[in-house]
Amino acid sequence: MQVDTSTQFQAGSISKPVTALGVLELCADGKLDLDSDVNRYLKTWQLASKFTNNPVTLRELLCHRAGMVPRSFAGEREAGRPHTLDEALNNHAWFYGWISGHYFGTVEAKYPPGSRYLYSAGGYAVVQKAMEDVTAEPFETAMAGLVLKPVGMSRSHFQQPPQDTNDIARGYGWMLTLFGGGRWRVLPEKAMGGLWTTPQDIARLIIAVQKAKSGEVGGPISPAIANEYLTAPYDGWQGIGIRLTGSGENLKFYHDGANFGYFARFGADVSNGRAWVIMSNGQKNKFGPITKSIAREFGWAP
Template sequence: MRAFLALLLISIPLTPLAAAPPTFDGAMQRIEGPQFPNRQGLDPLTIQQIMARFHVPGISIAIIYDFQIVGTKNWGTADVETSAPVTDDTLFQAASMSKPVAAMASLKAVQLGKFRLDQDINTILTSWKVPYGGFGPVTPRMLMSHTSGTGDGLGFPGYAPGTPLPTLPQLLEGVAPSNTPKVRMVRPPLMAAQYSGGGVEIQQLALTDAVGKPFSQIAQDWILAPIGMRHSSFEQPLPLRMQPYTARAHDEAGKAMNVRWHVYPEQGAAGLWTTASDYARFMIEVQKTLAGRSTTVLNRAMIQNMVTPVGVGSFAVGFQIQQKGEGWYFQHGGSNWGFRSNAIAHVAKGYGMVIMTNGDGGGQVASAVLDRVAAVYGWDMLDKAILR
């Protein structure tokens, strides 16, 4: 697959799309309304009816076409208790969509010569060491592609605001006040792919040890600010100045959680607060760098690591890579307490989408919106275009 993707990126012309897109307003009319032809399922429903079915109070989307954001759209409320509307500036928890951004920060460190992508992680770490137990060594590439052999499967529940937060070594050791088990090796590296938020946190610690700065500052200086993600932050807890713009967490019934959100000291794995537009800027930066149109953060050779699957499984460094229909896409979803999100973009063509939601039922809504956007904008993830 790695050789095929490399050939794909060389052989497909990385040029603006030839076909003119629909106007954004026209596209949104088709996306928001009942779908024709009616394939049953959710097709007869409007977006707002789908939100009501899955009890999702609010969603925000940004649509990418020809390597730029062509429009944004928001539905519903950021907080059912205040009825504040979702806007372009509403902050959502990106959850596991944090991981590709964190991966880009580590790749920047590699590009700057701080460490190597295939270096033994224990030669980078200074504040803690991975207990290999006969299974090592492990590298940054393995940790960021879920192929390292760590067996936690995490997923983090987060912490109520105001409660004690663990340090990264405490979290990795599973000792108080950590609310998750110890991260440990369960198999040799590259034997199988197993999703591991704990592995990503090992890499976060290695990055901060190597650079000598807090992770949130590294991400701000190297990724968020250069790309123009002005409404995003990895700071946990979120700074008071940004809290008025946040969406609230809601459960599967659409009811407000007992606190507005959880705090995630696992910043690289789950800690990004962002908007749909800001995250779309990140996805576009990946696309433009792959196309040789940007070196704002990484060079073209380094960015290839984010779309080249590692050994086993479908994960590259940061992103999951999948063939959908006739096209190849890089993507990542997110699932925090009361938040669901998804981002997807074509590896060679300049289109994609980001959707953020503030409800535990948001995954179903995101899938429905994605299907409609792909159909209206003619993405090649559809084997055959759906007639409208």
């Protein structure tokens, strides 16, 4: 199959900054609060924590500051029975994490919330559960209404497995083969890595953020949400689900994504409208020469 502008790829962890915008929309509607105990919103499952005097908040979860593990999830074979989010949260999913250190085990707050940066897909599984509970909708349905449709991301969804497999780039890489082969992995932990999308749709999201940050009203993202999104609460480089670099007129936002068989990355300037998006169906980070060529072609400063 020849790739074109409508071909979908797994976005990996680029799912996280998209999810974060959905959370901020729910906050704007008064359904969530970034600084409340997340257990306040969890109806059928509660996050157990030994740090009873230091509750985990959505802000901490979105910024990887909740002390949560595990770091990632391996997903399931395309031909197998996908485990459920509840199975992952209750540690009933066979081999749902990487086997080493903080990569495998129960979804829990291992360290005091707010005490350190610790990248965690487990934290985003909790975010997904909270969003499903407050909206009373499947995560993919909630995100379609909160972010994807308003932004015009018509070739994007969080369905796992995908219902329409036409014009999808199958993944390649030795890790995908090692973990059972197939065309792609299925990830019930959708908030952390379940987005199927295209470079064009990610570009639409970037433009919406840039316009909102410039103060433009009436768009799919409000200036208030853009300001919150692009503010680092704990350090200079981690916004609400998004990575940041620079400051003032030189502020940039970016994120990578890597699932078995796929690698993706985007970067954007906040104030001058510049951006680039690259998605591939190979699990290798070989984008350096491409981004340098983009900068050279358009005369962008490094």
